Amino acid sequence: MRGVRIGLLTGAAFAGIVALAASPRHQAPAISQIATTTQVIQVTGDKYAFTPSEIHVRKGTRVEFTLHCVDKEHGVKFDVYPEGAKKKGPPRLQFEGKPETGKVGKGKDGSVTFVAVEPGTYEFKCSVFCGFGHGRMKGKLIVEE
Numbered sequence: 001m002r003g004v005r006i007g008l009l010t011g012a013a014f015a016g017i018v019a020l021a022a023s024p025r026h027q028a029p030a031i032s033q034i035a036t037t038t039q040v041i042q043v044t045g046d047k048y049a050f051t052p053s054e055i056h057v058r059k060g061t062r063v064e065f066t067l068h069c070v071d072k073e074h075g076v077k078f079d080v081y082p083e084g085a086k087k088k089g090p091p092r093l094q095f096e097g098k099p100e101t102g103k104v105g106k107g108k109d110g111s112v113t114f115v116a117v118e119p120g121t122y123e124f125k126c127s128v129f130c131g132f133g134h135g136r137m138k139g140k141l142i143v144e145e
Contacts, residue, residue: 038062045104045126046070048133056142057116066111069104075127076101076112078141082120092118093141100127116143 039061044051045068057063067076077100080091093099094115101110126137 038064040064040066042066042068043076043139044068044070045074045076045137048126048130048137050076050124050126050137050139053139054142055139056144059116059119059143059145062113062115064111064113066109067101067104068109069106071106072130073103073105073128074130074137075103075110076124076139077127078112078114078124079122082118082122082143085120090117092116092120092143093122103128116141119143119145 037058037060039057041055041057041063043055043065047070050067065076067074078093078095080093080095080099081087082092085092091099094117096113099112099114101112104110120143122141122143124139124141126134130137
């Protein structure tokens with residue numbers, strides 16, 4: 001009788017493993033399923049700085065982030081994991097498309113849209129080399145509960 005139970009448990013465990021293997025491992029919910037509100041954030045890129053450089057949003061918010069470049073070509077790229085987090089599993093910021101604006105010319109606007117899934121502090125920085133102060137052109141997105 002004991003051998004039969006072990007066989008049944010092994011079969012059940014095998015069925016569970018097959019079910020896990022058949023489904024995507026790190027599939028995150030669709031943005032439309034988790035976002036409750038949309039917050040439009042307008043940021044200016046000028047002389048090696050983002051203004052504002054610190055942005056606060058609530059967890060679950062759909063964010064439309066627009067970058068307006070004043071002095072020259074810039075771009076913005078987000079780290080999709082909060083500071084101090086292991087960079088494994090699904091991103092904690094879920095983007096509709098790429099997590100960056102690409103090149104945004106002087107006097108132009110570029111935007112990215114994402115949902116802030118998990119609380120934490122996320123860095124964003126200029127993604128286009130813009131001169132000697134390029135490395136200082138950073139900002140923080142703070143996602144609160």
